[in-house]
Amino acid sequence: MDKTRNGGRSLSTPLQWRRALLLGCTAIGSLLPAVSFAQDAADANGSTALKPIVIEGAGGSASKLDTSEDSKSIVATKTTAVGKMPSDVLTTPATVSVITSKEIQERGAESVEQVVQYTAGVITDYYGSDDRYDYFKIRGFSPFTYRDGLTIGRSWGGVLEEPYAFDRVEVLKGANSTGFGVSDPGGSVNYVTKLPKSERFGEIYASGGSYNHKETGFDFGDNITADDTLSYRLTGKLKRSDDEYDFSQDDENFIMGGLTWRPTDMTSLSFVFDHLGRDGTPSSGGQPRFTHLDRDAFFGEPDYNYNTVNRNTYSLIFDHDFGNGLTFNSSARYSKTDTGFGYAYIFDALGASDLADTLVDRSYFGSRKATEQFIVDAHVLYEAGFDHVETRTLFGAEFNTLNSDNENYYTAAPAIDWTNPIYSGAPVGLTPYSSVAADQTTKAIYLQEDLTFFDRLTVSVGLRNDWFDLKETGTSNGKADISDFSKRLGLSYKITDELAAFASYAESVAPPSAGVTPTTGKQYEVGLKYRPDAFPALITASVYDLTMGNITSYEAPTYLPSTIDKVRHRGVDLEAKLEVTNDINVIAAYGYIDSKIDEPGDPNGYNGKHFAQVPEHMASIWGSYTLPGNGARGDMTFGLGARYIGSYYFDNANTRKSDGAVVFDAAFTYKIKEHTTFQVNASNIFNEKHIANDDGGAYYYNPGRTIMATLRQTW
Template identity: 80%
Template sequence: MNMEIAGNRVSRTRIRYRNAVLLGCTALVALSPAVSFGQDASGSSSATTLTPIVLEGSGSAGTLDTSNDSKSVVATQTTGVGKMPTDILTAPASVSVVTSKEITERGANSIEQVVQYTAGVITDYYGSDDRFDYFKIRGFSPFTYRDGMAIGRSWGGLLEEPYTYERVEILKGANSTGFGVSDPGGSVNYVTKLPKSERFGEVYGTGGSFAHKEAGFDFGDNITEDDTLSYRLTGKFQRSDAEYDYSQNDENFIMGGITWRPTDTTSLSFVFDHLDRDGTPSSGGHPRFTDFDRDKFFGEPSYNYNTANRNTYSVIFDHDFGDGLTFNSSARYSKTDTGFGYAYIWDALGASDPADTMLDRSFFGSDKSSEQFIVDAHLLYETNFNDVESRTLFGVEYNKLDSNNATVYAAAPAIDWQNPIYSGGPGALAPYDTAESNQKTHAIYFQEDLTFFDRLTVSIGLRNDWFDLKEVGNNLFTGPYSGESDISKFSKRLGLSYKITDEFAAYASYAESVAPPSAGVEPTIGTQYEMGVKYRPDAFPALFTASVYDLTMENITTYEAPTYLPATIDKVRHRGIDLEAKVEVTSNISVIAAYAYIDSKIDEPGNISGYNGKAFAQVPEHMASVWGTYTLEGDGKLGDMTFGLGARYVGSYYFDNANTRKSDGAIVFDAAFTYKVFENTTLQVNATNLFDEKHIANDDGGAYYYNPGRTIMATLRQTW
């Protein structure tokens, strides 16, 4: 299900509040500013005085300030908890922000690589299947959002381009009040690169493993002398193979944006971007009970495609009315066409019988087109009442998504695993399933943060979604089908955060999530209880977070091999611990570290599926990672040199909900080296899976899928 939410860009401006009478609750003031301000001015002498607040920054109070993201791996502000820009220290939730600096220094060129050093996140659990961004947060596939507006689930969605975004915000745990539809494991918000009111830019070229060739640019400037009109142009063009034979990994990406600032309190941005991918979905898997190199191909060269074409138009408007009241409205229209087709091994015996060298295979393909329009608008009102600071947000959202999908599935000719001879593609295949889906969502939401004596913050989130879902289709196995749902679902969140000192805070929260999967099916719902502590020292940029949680997801639809037909599980419960640190110890040393523990259990009292008491698939009990950089400053003749080294540990996990097949734990190392050739010129070398560690990331019962192998990339970058 694709639904979205507008996570705002957030930055703060200087605001001076007039003395006033607080005649009603802050929410009502936000909804009727003209009336309440008039009453304030004529208040009696007995009125309580509101003290002025001075907030430093750029832009309006309702927009996210990302100006430091290119300079530091430590973020201090986020919209990950909701649509209000929030100090991460006092936000009563576990939020990780991957800034553009971290993305660049780790050389992350996929969303999986962007998030893989985040506590509670597992990536690459489908191995050499390259169709989607495969990652889970706290054991569940997340919903993703762009600028707070929903895109859809990562599993089954389009491969996003990280170069599009200024930062990636990862919220762990349930929170439909903040973003809208989601699963309880967490959500991811991508923040788009927007024009700046200054001249900047970079161009780069990259080459490396698997005939990889890439060029990109990101630059902008003011068009007018008074800085009221600015532009930004971003692009990436890639030609490459994948790590297996008969593969490719090509991409064309271009994005242009323009921002108009007619006054210091108003901005209007328009962004267009085009993403075109032409790749291959998979090596077809490797025979079970063998240990072939990753480049071995058991699919069909003539039926092996994975394409995506998306055009997106975004508009973002901000206005600061003064006296603490700001308005934000965002809208996006996107048209997407995707498709894949490939042959894959499905043979449970694999190569276990030396006398039988033939492997059963299947053809699998899908072609999908979709159009989405989503718009979000909200008011934010900030004020003081004696020793109480109040921030109130009220908003509405509309989301319309229409899609058509045709899926093909058929038996493919067997292949000899000792001497593969390809038999060609399937020719014309009649779809085994066709579906037309129409989804409309209306939502109204309310968020309130009250801070008492600059210590205790009470955070409340309320949201109601109205889902109008229609679906018609035909399935060769089950016949024609249709469904309609008209659902109203209310979700809520309550969080408490207490600043024990100016550097140390403790929090607790309760949050709910809702995500209807398709028409005629009960909504997937989730709840989470969480407690944690955060430490942000004043001495140097850093954020340390520790949290414990208990989350439950109900009415889960799963898809397991070989047919991937939907099956329902009553309830899954995850209890766990997340530890994370992002630290810039000195100007030349930084460390990112994470650890996660998850106790996963399927709770199905009637044991209808036979999974009761089992662990949910692809949820490791233990995960840990560390990434560190050290910069050796040059002496005038030699430029600065930065050395980076990382390690990622993923504990064992079950491949299936029946818990019959299990992975081995593994450690993978990454490395980076950057040399400052000239003042604005750098040469950077990144290696992922440095020692080419190999393990089975997925065994679906019919084939093995290995983790990605070693890649080495060299990038020459010029900035200004």
Template identity: 65%
Template structure:
């Protein structure tokens, strides 16, 4: 906040600032910006023509220009496809901007999300195959620019440096983005060219022989700003914290944006992601306390390779008079595989030789998805309306072969590695072809600039084909699923809003089972002061997931009969209190209850991997330079995770834990900074996942230093 000292105005602004901060805190305790209208009514009873919207190639209405400068976002597409102020969105939405990602030096999606309310991460410890996160205790789906990617478990680990921001929608909402899991959605917003010259380059080194360099720059190609480019890249060579590890990455992305006029923007972005790593150390024998660097896998067999190419196209056009058109399309092809030797059981008879198993996967997929929609904005007298009508088409083809077999045991007191096996027995080899067509309608009505009613309706048609390559049999499934979302927001003041909503979800089904469905009721309050950048939110929800797919342990046949209910509270605050102080705080509570379980015996238990309480806090303080030295920014954070059960049977569980992080940034000169980040400062160690054959520890302490130049 800039305080301008003009007479008594300084005192007035300071008083408003203190009142704003107090009201924000009060809003959180009570529950323990600009809308794209394009017009105003000039005369009562008449409709006003709209001013044209100047398109900058980042999506109509969504302002990401400030994401690299502030941890506080004002608007979001996370609640639906219409860019909407967070204050006006009748749902819990968090936005992690690129500034926050850089400030915390988040290297993975899990690290990006770990200071967000309602989100739990890293519950599989040192198993590094995928990004692991849940929202409100349930699985969630990933999206990129509003187009579905898939589930994080089993998917590719995304590169955060590719994105302007990460939006998190909590709870059911298939009416917004299509078939999805009830936990919520994580939407990545791709970096696109800007109509200005900018850039940065950095180099990072640190723990585990970590070496990394990155670049992100762009400019106008033509003098009239009609054609712009952007190039983003990250190249890393590193190990992990365990022996025989590897964590290498090559990422490159290039984009072009063409603006033939103020009313049209066309962007094409290509990116290539190549990862070469090791999926984990194989776990540690249950009940032991070895150093994290001990490796009980197989050095010649543990591997994880990823290669993906993606082309994205974005088209925006403003027809004038309130009518706009937007279309996103993406084509991607990827190939991934992993081999994993791990401890499958720990003996209890005094022996020190643990059983192991080989597990491997070889997969490839390709996807083409396109969404197109028109939006019409109008206002008359004291009523404003935004209407969105769209269609989506998605075709997804994947081949996946799974291999599993016994591996030689290993003496954990004197490990002797036996090498990679000549072959591992195949137990599944399938091809899945999925075609989805969807049509949706979203309506937002604003009355007297105070009452906002939102309605979302969507129907998806899914055609599924699954071919078992081992038996030659093919199974099919056809589904038609209708979902809706209803929301009501009342703006008590221009800064304070209360809302209530009802939302439904339908998860992508498997052949032979019914889709998993979700229903959520939510009420909440949001406060966004005008005197300084901040957003305070509080929500109470009741979320039920039904038709959960369970597997009969005797026949291994799947059926849809489970039901789980989560009721909880999410509190979150993000604020740049002054030019020198910023804070992020989050707390969540989940009351988890397995209502029905087809395999029996678990009714009344908590769902696995869902803590009752989890909280986090991150704060930074900038000490201004004095002429002889530059600004220094100190950051410190803590993450608390309550205990959670490792299985639905609730027989064993983790211990509650607190992990601390820190950062330090020094401005060497105006555009040059030196930054140090430390995660898990005190090297706190606990079992993040276990209770079966092996234990998996949480990540240990890591220290990284970066030198960054911007222009």
């Protein structure tokens, strides 16, 4: 599970294994006194009323998130989005959106962007036909992502994750580095991996649709032993497809296997391996400005048009319940990733009067990146009740090492006639303009404390210190050692058993490159949450004021980083998820953001401008209705959704701006038999077309209409 070599710079595998083992033993050893003290205290004072442990799921504990209902409901009641201990969504003093596997399947979400596009405060698809990364922002900033509470990295520049691997996707709005570590103040996303169950289950499906899309997938598991102590799960997906533009490709191979061992009802150990392979194309190359061509027009180079991912991930998750309210958890993950892309794209600052000249300038752009990461976390959770006070105390430590080699290529490409494109071929003798090897080691300790008084008032405190050890070769930055302390304070008060008010202050810190000041943030937020007893639902309203400093932004044509001193976002989020009846579900969201760049004396003239790709208004609604079966006819479920994306600036200088647009989606599911369903999903059903990105050199349109049909068998 530890790192292998990376360009000759990493430590050898045995040495790295010893480091990881030593760290894990140290973390466990440092927590044993707390375990002993708690058990001794319980024995010595019989009058102390300790809170009973809540067992959630077979072999689970109060420190383990129960996702068993995620395939049956769109409304989640527990979340780990704010920290490493599961909390009641109603009394968590933060704005959280949980997208369950049921919602993901019902809406037919094929990508993370599609998963989160009905979430308040989230904008997606702002780079149009650029398919390299998961392009979405939370409250105006690209988020950090995590898997089972362990850091992956920023969505920008990362890997396109596979949603079929997860039971749920948890979206936290706002700053919170005390929860999982490094983050930006706009928010963060935690992916919760599918793990083996102590029962037999399964599904297999086949899909087909637009752009020669062909796909099959499976997800099944069972007990290996008769006493349910050992279980397995196997999940996979195979896709072969084109994209909406010529000379495109969108292929994927995904396989994930897991084993869970439960030697007792109080202990579980899970091992998960997954492989993600993608073979696609990065972009259509853009379209000339002030033209109105079809989406399938291609102005890149067929011979230099690739986007590949090869990632292997190994994860271990250990839980043990000591009894008397004390639990221990440790998680570790090793991943090795190789990615690369290369393409030609238009960059020609055409004006409306320049279209008589049909030749447009282009550039070649490419990248190759090899990354290895090992991350391990260990923490104890102690829960107790004293008279009218309930306490939850979590203390832990984390170690994360990330090594990467990154080469970038950029040079001029031959111009192309957009009225009669003749392709020139791949570049010859392309050499990198930058080659950077980076080593980053992060060590952290953290404390999370929840105090609940009289089952009404909850006080939540988070403290964390991160130590960053950074080293870069190939740049002038060299080395850096940085220590950063972040904190969070939240209050939640249950006005009634169904209605809670909350307020919070939270900070964030993100790791910089060597020689660069860390990106920091802070947020103030107040809100209300309503969860009726009559039916499953959660309605959240919040107002926030967040500030982000030392921001790295990317501007065309090279998308190299530039720094902005400070950006302030003030906004409102409204969101509702309701299962009104057994047959009617509704998801509704609205977000408002007042964005302002605060950089007095800036020579670029950004001061007082709006931050790029941040719409002032966003809204969405999704509703589904199930018509119960009658006789030979099975249940039929009809779904319809609408997404409004307000206008936003394409650049920080605010010289170019999009138009607002409304996009409609739909779904239909027919239950052929008890375990057999036929489903049709349509995205952008009216083929609405608008400019999602104008980088000053080309247009990139929003995704066009896609229709997918799926036949699914479950057991």
